Amino acid sequence: MNTKTTLLSIITILSTLGISSLTQAQTVNSRCDIYPRGEDRASNVVNCTFSQRQGFIRIQREDGISYELKPDGTNKYLDQNGVSVVRENEGPATIFRFSDESVYVYQNERAPASTTKKGETPENLYSTVPPALKDLVGARAGQAEGELQRRGYTYRNTQTFEGGKSAYYIENKSGYCVEVGTVDGRYSSIVYNSSDRCNPSN
Template sequence: MKINSILLFLVTVCSTFSFSTIAKADSIQSRCDIYPKGEDKASKVVNCIFSQRQGFITITREDGVTYDLEPSDNQYIDQNGKTVTKEIDGNTLIFRFQKESVYLYQGEKAPSSSNSSHSLAQTPENLISTTPTALKDLVGAKAGQAENTLISRGYTYRNTVTFEGGKSAYYVENKTGYCVEVGTVDGRYSSIVYNTSDRCNK
């Protein structure tokens, strides 16, 4: 009797551990870019957690917003009963809600947005479209892995614009205040160049 009880206990523990492992495997730390409907500029870029279990999707943003999506006829229904469509663009998942779109980049981390202490200076015309010397080695690097390198080298994130085929993120060069555009295509930095200061003000 004691042996049977011990075996039952071990089976229960193993089952619980297996379920916990599976649950963790279904969730991944991600980055969410939030676009108001009709806008081509992200209003917010935040860290988020993407979870998927048996077709049901939960997106939990670090700013407290949560989306609960239930599959329905090749689409989804959110917690408010509204229809949500899902698109896949390379490694990017796009969720189209009624009032906004969420671009979700699995495994990526939102850049630091602590930019209030860094002033913006007018980028000299002779520098526009040239690559900052300190960032030349990052052209071609994987975007998700290189963002922290950008920040550690003295660049502060401002905003992101997504377009067909890729996106551009804008950073302020802390020591000069100049604006730098970081282009990403297929998950890699395709170009890193100085751009006009107004790009970092949007």
């Protein structure tokens, strides 16, 4: 191999490495504000990271929820379940419109320190569905109890009423109280509720 060929090979390798480094995912510490569909008030504000590589986007929330977005046209994406997501820009926020919620991403910002006591359910979460349990609404109660525990929820107590019952669980990661309503043997609703509902004496 002559000097010219060797030099060309080195340039090609360096160019490839340079392009490769440019296409590496850039991860930015960010703040994510979560708005349920149709609501003008955020149900949750959490720290998150925002990564983008060759059009593919990953948003990782500190509460364990993540979004994997695949490009599907100009400002359009498909999430990890193949559902359409629209990207918008509004001031400093990059907004991702999902089917059931909107995620406002503020890059290089951090969520404010929580003033809520550890384990105390924030009032703005009352009656909202824990994201990790959405798919269990409508499930058979007997079959789903074990799944609740596997996903990090600890049973506390049950209250019965005419036509059904409500079981209360602690969300282990946050300490928040979750009410699981059962009617006709199926989970009719799963929502956050006041922390005192999870008191075994109630």
